Amino acid sequence: MRDIISTVESLLNEHEAIRGHMKQVRESVNNLESLPQHILAAKDKRENLKQAIGYLEDGLRTHHRHEDAVMPQLVGELIMQAIRLEHADQLVMFKKISPALNDNNIDHFLSQLVPLKTNIENLCQATSLHSLREDGILHFLRKVP
Numbered sequence: 001m002r003d004i005i006s007t008v009e010s011l012l013n014e015h016e017a018i019r020g021h022m023k024q025v026r027e028s029v030n031n032l033e034s035l036p037q038h039i040l041a042a043k044d045k046r047e048n049l050k051q052a053i054g055y056l057e058d059g060l061r062t063h064h065r066h067e068d069a070v071m072p073q074l075v076g077e078l079i080m081q082a083i084r085l086e087h088a089d090q091l092v093m094f095k096k097i098s099p100a101l102n103d104n105n106i107d108h109f110l111s112q113l114v115p116l117k118t119n120i121e122n123l124c125q126a127t128s129l130h131s132l133r134e135d136g137i138l139h140f141l142r143k144v145p
C-alpha cells in the first residue's frame, strides 16, 4: 500500500510540475506582439517561448512514460486506453505548433501569431483538463486504506 501511495504522490507532483511548465508557456506566448516595432524583441521572445514549449514537451513525454509504467497497476485497462489516447492527442498538438515556432522568417512567424496562440492555448487547455481528470482518480486511490 505504501508503494501505491508514493506512486500516487509522485504522479500528483508531476502534474504540478507540468502546470508550472504551462504557466511559463502562457506567459511567454502572451509576451509576443505582432506590431512591426516589436520585431526585434519578437526574436528573443520567440526563443523564450520555444524554450518553454520544449520544457513542457520534454516534461510531458517523461511523465507519460512514467504513467505508462505505473498506472496500469492502479486503473483498469479501459481507463488506461483512454489515458493513452489523450496522451497521443497532446503530442499531436505539439506538431501543429512547431512549424510556426521554427519559421526562420520572423515577419512570417508574426503573421501566424493568432493561430499559433490558439493552438498553444488548445494544447494547454487539453493538458490541464487531462491532468485534472487524472488527479481525480489519484485522489480516490489515496483514500484506499
Ligand SMILES: [Fe+2]
Residues within 6 Å of the ligand: 064, 067, 083, 087, 130, 131, 134
Ligand atoms: Fe496523463
